[in-house]
Amino acid sequence: MRVRIDEDACAGTGQCEMICPEVFVVDTVSRLLTDTPPPDLHATVQEAADNCPTAAIIISNGP
Ligand code: SF4
Numbered sequence: 659m660r661v662r663i664d665e666d667a668c669a670g671t672g673q674c675e676m677i678c679p680e681v682f683v684v685d686t687v688s689r690l691l692t693d694t695p696p697p698d699l700h701a702t703v704q705e706a707a708d709n710c711p712t713a714a715i716i717i718s719n720g721p
Contacts, residue, residue: 659700660718661707663688667714674706674715682706688714 665687674682681703683689695703707715 659695659697659703661690661693661695661703662716662718663690664714664716667712668710669712669714671711673709673711677706677709678702682715 661681668687670684670686670688672684674688675684678699680699681691681695683691703715704717707713707717
């Protein structure tokens with residue numbers, strides 16, 4: 659899993675940090691503590707992406 663933030667789309671609402679503070683830290687926009695979260699966080703990162711109101715969390719799978 660690889661994660662990135664579309665900073666133009668992010669509205670800084672903070673849900674991602676509330677759901678998965680191991681990966682997301684929100685200042686004016688969300689920042690990533692890692693763009694390759696470990697497997698045990700994948701479900702939580704996906705949950706954060708699913709709950710982002712502006713679809714600013716982009717997940718890609720594969721190498
Ligand atoms: S939930 Fe989405 S819009 Fe809100 S801070 Fe996180 S990435 Fe940005």
